[in-house]
Amino acid sequence: MSRFRILAAAATLTVVSALAVVLAPTLASAAACATPWTASAVYTGGMTASHNGHNWLAKWWTQNEAPPGTTGVWADQGTCGGGTTPPPATCNYPNWVAGQWYATGAIVRYTNGLYYIAEHDNPGYDPTISTWYWDPYACSGNPPPTTTPPNPGGFVVTEANFNQMFPGRNSFYTYSGLLAALNAFPAFAKTGSDTIRRQEAAAFLANVSHETGGLVYIVEQNTANYPHYCDASQSYGCPAGQAAYYGRGPIQLSWNFNYKAAGDALGLPLLTNPWLVQNDASVAWRTGLWYWMTQNGPGTMTPHNAMVNSRGFGETIRSINGSIECNGGNPAQVQSRVTxxxxxxxxxxTTAGSNLSC
Structure with missing residues (x-):
């Protein structure tokens, strides 16, 4: 080969090499991950959190709904940290055991064949009931369980009905949380004729709507009342603090003795941790159903018995707040519930039936 050709070839290689350098694509690095999502944190519109290798943007107020969620509150902002989502872990975790202590981060295989990770320490609570303590966990070969279980036993209120009843509800009060709570009270809205079942569901949700301003308020708004709900004469006192037992949840559970009774019935530490009612939608719904199904309140029967025995919607008002509203106490409040x-x-x-007022 002549010297000219060698030089020409070298020049060609130089140009190609230079082009290769110029044309090599520059890989954009993934965005930095935001602070990891946690179940206990409250997120408002515009706040971000990272979860499973992605950043997520909250569109409105939310709590305890892991991204991507089911309500549409989270908007995916793309991968973060390394540009790729880490592969799912292999499924080789132990079976969940009721009553066994689990520390935060523990992963178990539930009886439905799906996996859950402990978001908070707990003494073996059912992973499908408490979303405060457990979150779905995806691992190889097992997709994460849906956060909205199917209508158990054909619940008479569909999700479309629920959304129509509460168009401006707080995202805390999820339909899935209500469905999960139904497992603890199988007789609710499943006793008697189809008409009675629908009337009971409507009666419960109407009272709930009145108590929470249309499922907007999670806690009692009059903070001046907070210190009044501690009955220190009870043998167990008020271990969570003098002002800890204010109204929370769909029927605004209040007083230390009600938290104690509800916690004992539901297997939850509500006396020492009443905040569970405002942090976990399923717990909140269960406290409301617990009162509805088991407590007479100021009335002479439970609201459940009032409806299934055709005593009328008015008797449910009496059992919830009758000493204040019934017998002319506050007719405007009674009419609000009836409407x-x-x-x-x-x-x-269905129809409303008789005896609507108290």
Whole structure:
């Protein structure tokens, strides 16, 4: 080969090499991961959190709904940290055991064949009931379980009905949380004729709507009342603090003795940790159903018995707040509940029945 050709070839290689350097694509690095999502944190519109290798943007107020969620509150902002989502872990975790202590981060295989990770320490609570203590966990060969279980036993209120009843509800009060709570009270809205079942569901949700401003408020708004709900004469006192037992949840559970009774019935430490009711949608719904199904309140029967025995919607008001509202105590409040009940039975395709007022 002539010297000219060698030089020409070298020049060609130089140009190609230079082009290769110029044309090599520059890989954009993934965005830095935001602070990891946690179940106990409250997120408002515009806040971000990272979860499973992605950043997520909250569109409105939310708590305890892991991204991507089911309500549409989280917007995926793409991968973070390394540009790729880490592969799912291999499924080789032990079976969940009721009553066994689990520390935060423990992963178990539940009886439905799916996996869950402990978000908080707990003494073996059922992973499908408490989303405060457990979150779905994805691992190789096992997709994460849906956060909205199927309608158990054909619950008479569909998700579409629920959304129609509460168009402006707080995202804390999830339909999935209500469905999960139903497992603890199988007789609710499943006793008697189809009409009675629909009337009971409408009656419960109408009272709930009145108590929470249409499922907007999670806790009692009048903070001046907070210190009044501690009955120190009880043998167990008020271990969570003098002002810890204010109204929370769909029927605004209040007083230390009600938290104690509800916690004992539900297997939850509500006396020492009443904040569970405002942090876990399923727990909140279960406290409301516990009162509805088991407590007479100021009335002479439980709200459940009032409806299934055709005593009328008015008796449910008496059992919830009768000493203040019934017998002329506050007719405007009574009418507010009745009006909502009439709206809800119409949504559920049934009639209101008699004895609507108290």
């Amino acid at each position: 909502k009940y009439q709206q809800f039975v119409q949504i559920l395709g």
